Amino acid sequence: MATQKRKPSILDIGSAASKESSSHGSIQIAEDSQSVLLSLPSGASAKVLLYGATVVSWKIKDRELLWLSEASALDGSKAVRGGIPLVFPVFGPPPAGTPVESLPQHGFARTSKWNLLGRAEDEEGSVRVDFGLSPDSLDGETKAKWAYDFGLIYSVTLRESSLETKIVVQNSGSGAFDFNVLFHTYLRIPDVSTIGVQGLNSLTYRDKTLGGTEHQESSEVIKITSQTDRVYKSAPDAITVSEGDKPLYTVTKTGLEDVVLWNPYSDGVEKIGDWQPKEGYKNMVCVEAGSVAQWQTLEPQSTWEGGVTHKAHL
Incomplete structure (x- = not known):
């Protein structure tokens, strides 16, 4: 997809309350502030961890639609096994001799703590939550391994019968960079x-x-x-x-x-x-x-x- 020339900016974290709701839907932030729950009056729901911005549950009328390992770590100690982990900036083992060669497999987005930016809703009955990740969110070791001035805005939108995930990648630096991106979706099947x-x-x-x-x-x-x-x-x-x-x-x-x-x-x-x-x-x-x-x-x-x-x- 062709790039679009505009000045990128990561939004500041919004003034999200522990629970916001309307006639369209609601968002609840867990007491430990480590996850966000989206829900609609229809019974659809989605749960997203701030760790990795990983979607770990998507339900319609109490039917779980994502597969999640019972042994998956959900405490930030390692990447989540299941749900929808986000792969960035490299897919698979990093190739030697490239700028990503020192990064872990599938990059750092799925193992980083994201910021909650805010929420939105529309008249069609959907609710959306936005998350952000920038160099300021990374530890020193990770920043040293991939020293680019980047920004990621990740949006999760819940509708009555669908779940949308979207990412915006921003380059606010002075040099170009290469990346891979992937939505590693584990669909639950019979x-x-x-x-x-x-x-x-x-x-x-x-x-x-x-x-x-x-x-x-x-x-x-x-x-x-x-x-x-x-x-x-x-x-x-x-x-x-x-x-x-x-x-x-x-x-x-x-x-x-x-x-x-x-x-x-x-x-x-x-x-x-x-x-x-x-x-x-x-x-x-x-x-x-x-x-x-x-x-x-x-x-x-x-x-x-x-x-x-x-x-x-x-």
Whole structure:
């Protein structure tokens, strides 16, 4: 997505009360100030940790739609296993010889404490919370590893049947920087053996289970029958997860190039220490919208934005 020339600025933290509500929706800040709960009169809700700005729950009428490991750390000690972790500024292990080479896998956004910026609502019955991250929010070690003058504004919008996540990346420095970004969404499903993923046919994908070799997708409906870790390049804007003829989710991306399809399956979960229950791979699939097949370059005094809407068909 082309950058837009405008002076970026991270907003100051808003005067958010512990609870705000209206006829459209409400926001509640936990007593420990570590999480935010969005809710609508329809019964839809979403919970977001300030740690990593990670969405850890999305419900419609008490039905949980995100998968979260029972062993996941939610105290800020490590990245959350499940929900919607945010990957920035690098996807996967950092390549040697690049400006991100000293960063941890998947970068620092998912392991940093974000600031709560404020809330908004609209007449259509949605509620939104904005979070911010800048160099001032990082510890000295992380800033030394990625010494750019950046700003991130991350928005989570809850609607009656959908959840939207959007990120704005700002470069307020004097030099360009490269980055990856990805919404690492763990969708909860009834049974991995009965679902199919549609919308990726004929695309080129990089298969990380086969040494990163490239292949062309030949299936109209992709079935998960073994460990799956693929990066589909230049994917269409809408991907569907279905059970038979019944759509379960539609994942619609904006300003993002690629889609990652991931399920560790039975052999992969044995290598993941915080994955519980081990059989949980049967009840999740990651359909992750992002720009990760190549670097996004952001020029000085410019912004970039991208987002994804997850719609549930209940």
